[in-house]
Amino acid sequence: MHLDPFELHEPATVEEALELAGTLSGKFDYLAGGTDLLPNYKMHINLRPHLISLERVSELRGVSSNRIGAMTRLAEVEESPDLSRAYPGVAEAVREVATPLVRASGTVGGNLLLETRCFFFNQTYPWRQSLGFCLKADGDRCHVVPQKERCYATFSGDLAPALAALEAEVEVAGPSGRRRMPVEHLYNAAGDGILRLSLVPGEIVVAIHFPESARRARSAYTKLRVRPSFDFPELGVAAAVWGAAEAPEKVRLAIGGLETYPRRFDEDTDALAGAPLTDARVRTVAEAVTRRVRPVHNTFLPPDYRRRMTEVFVRRTLSRVRAPNGSVAA
Amino acid sequence: MASRPLRTRVNGTALERTVPDERILLDLLREDLRLTGTKRGCDLGTCGCCTVLLDGRPTLSCLTLARSAEGREVTTIEGVTPAEGLHPVQRAFVERGATQCGFCTPGFILTSVALLRDHPHPSREEVARAISGNLCRCTGYTKIIEAVLAVGGGK
Numbered sequence: 001m002h003l004d005p006f007e008l009h010e011p012a013t014v015e016e017a018l019e020l021a022g023t024l025s026g027k028f029d030y031l032a033g034g035t036d037l038l039p040n041y042k043m044h045i046n047l048r049p050h051l052i053s054l055e056r057v058s059e060l061r062g063v064s065s066n067r068i069g070a071m072t073r074l075a076e077v078e079e080s081p082d083l084s085r086a087y088p089g090v091a092e093a094v095r096e097v098a099t100p101l102v103r104a105s106g107t108v109g110g111n112l113l114l115e116t117r118c119f120f121f122n123q124t125y126p127w128r129q130s131l132g133f134c135l136k137a138d139g140d141r142c143h144v145v146p147q148k149e150r151c152y153a154t155f156s157g158d159l160a161p162a163l164a165a166l167e168a169e170v171e172v173a174g175p176s177g178r179r180r181m182p183v184e185h186l187y188n189a190a191g192d193g194i195l196r197l198s199l200v201p202g203e204i205v206v207a208i209h210f211p212e213s214a215r216r217a218r219s220a221y222t223k224l225r226v227r228p229s230f231d232f233p234e235l236g237v238a239a240a241v242w243g244a245a246e247a248p249e250k251v252r253l254a255i256g257g258l259e260t261y262p263r264r265f266d267e268d269t270d271a272l273a274g275a276p277l278t279d280a281r282v283r284t285v286a287e288a289v290t291r292r293v294r295p296v297h298n299t300f301l302p303p304d305y306r307r308r309m310t311e312v313f314v315r316r317t318l319s320r321v322r323a324p325n326g327s328v329a330a
Numbered sequence: 331m332a333s334r335p336l337r338t339r340v341n342g343t344a345l346e347r348t349v350p351d352e353r354i355l356l357d358l359l360r361e362d363l364r365l366t367g368t369k370r371g372c373d374l375g376t377c378g379c380c381t382v383l384l385d386g387r388p389t390l391s392c393l394t395l396a397r398s399a400e401g402r403e404v405t406t407i408e409g410v411t412p413a414e415g416l417h418p419v420q421r422a423f424v425e426r427g428a429t430q431c432g433f434c435t436p437g438f439i440l441t442s443v444a445l446l447r448d449h450p451h452p453s454r455e456e457v458a459r460a461i462s463g464n465l466c467r468c469t470g471y472t473k474i475i476e477a478v479l480a481v482g483g484g485k
């Protein structure tokens with residue numbers, strides 16, 4: 001498949017990239033590793049006449065124990081022993097993204113900003129045309145929830161939940177300067193598969209920053225997928241626990257692969273602080289979280305199964321991190 | 331339509347040519363350079379048949395712009411094959427029956443060559459993990475893993 005012609009721009013700095021973005025407003029996409037964008041372009045999904053490649057912007061590179069540049073390849077994160085030791089949940093999530101070949105090109109920034117997915121959307125042009133296009137590309141209705149004028153495409157990135165559970169921050173640069181925010185604030189929590197991000201058009205993800213406290217957390221990530229390689233998450237549960245199992249200071253849960261954005265469940269996990277993380281208390285939280293999530297039928301596994309597995313995976317993931325040795329008396 | 335000069339090295343030879351911005355590396359190799367050992371399978375990142383080495387690292391040429399090869403070294407299956415005979419990994423694939431229709435084989439060979447360069451004596455698990463982005467519809471993988479292990483001196 002050849003790509004339709006576009007003009008490629010190769011700025012060397014964030015400022016140059018932002019300037020280009022200003023002139024090409026609405027007519028461009030940023031290009032990082034291309035492992036998400038180029039398949040969509042090959043399928044004629046939402047093409048733009050310009051691509052601004054971030055490959056040469058050196059500020060976006062590099063991984064250390066408290067920062068990951070947005071253009072860092074997933075493979076580089078995987079190969080960083082410091083980072084894997086400091087944040088096991090992030091290391092687990094990275095190792096489970098796609099395949100080693102995709103991770104050689106795919107970046108951290110691209111993973112956070114991955115286009116939402118739906119099996120009526122990630123299809124070739126003739127496929128989509130024969131069924132009738134949908135809201136997310138070229139059309140005016142939704143095939144998943146036909147009575148609503150809204151898109152339910154699923155957020156399928158593995159890193160965002162792992163980072164959100166550790167309360168990591170993302171640094172973005174835009175026309176009006178730089179700002180930092182919690183990773184989960186990158187996303188539109190109103191739940192819209194099209195207007196999926198909170199970013200202002202043209203904004204660039206510069207880096208992930210870990211707060212000092214993230215190093216003290218025990219963290220883990222559990223992913224549900226059909227094949228243990230290649231497949232996107234049908235559910236991805238990240239957990240982090242600070243402090244002793246008998247009286248944790250704080251517990252965080254973040255879940256991806258179910259809705260249009262990765263979601264944290266602080267209202268449920270705050271109740272876990274200060275008292276032993278027994279099986280019974282973990283189960284109560286797992287059930288409460290499961291009651292809140294609303295997957296729809298637009299990925300491979302049916303939503304009812306993904307919901308039931310949410311309960312199981314929340315229990316499993318929390319059990320893995322509740323104590324330094326992974327277990328506590330029930 | 332925008333084009334610009336590309337300066338790269340392909341299988342040890344310097345290459346300079348004007349390439350359209352939207353040109354994909356796989357198309358440059360197969361269609362412009364006639365290096366058809368690199369296969370087009372899915373064209374979407376889901377099979378590994380198009381694997382080449384970019385500065386030594388296994389890379390999906392179907393999801394890489396030709397521009398990304400600027401100033402870098404591209405190695406295809408043609409570059410791995412010696413003028414006479416076969417590369418040790420190729421020989422092991424033949425001897426161990428790790429190739430049937432052969433369509434996936436160039437990708438597996440390049441992935442394996444890079445693995446064995448970085449980890450000369452990989453374990454079975456390391457081999458399985460390294461090739462987990464390459465699909466084969468014929469062999470069932472056992473023979474492929476055995477071939478790579480044989481080159482690394484394991485079984």
Ligand SMILES: Cc1cc2nc3c(=O)[nH]c(=O)nc-3n(C[C@H](O)[C@H](O)[C@H](O)COP(=O)(O)OP(=O)(O)OC[C@H]3O[C@@H](n4cnc5c(N)ncnc54)[C@H](O)[C@@H]3O)c2cc1C
Binds near residue numbers: 037054109205
């Ligand atoms: C076969 C296959 C399997 C996959 N499986 C998984 C999986 O299991 N889990 C998973 O999470 N992903 C998966 N992916 C998706 C993808 O490979 C990864 O999410 C990858 O990390 C995306 O990064 P990229 O650099 O290639 O992004 P690109 O494709 O380059 O970009 C993705 C989006 O982000 C924007 N963007 C990228 N970087 C920036 C930045 N710094 N600032 C502003 N905008 C930016 C782009 O404009 C684009 O909209 C899979 C892909 C394939 C082909």
Ligand code: SF4
Binds near residue numbers: 117121136145
């Ligand atoms: S959820 Fe509906 S609108 Fe969104 S991509 Fe799927 S079919 Fe299209």
Ligand code: FES
Binds near residue numbers: 369370378391
């Ligand atoms: S052709 Fe590139 S991965 Fe299938």
Ligand code: FES
Binds near residue numbers: 433468469
């Ligand atoms: S030998 Fe036929 S696909 Fe692998």
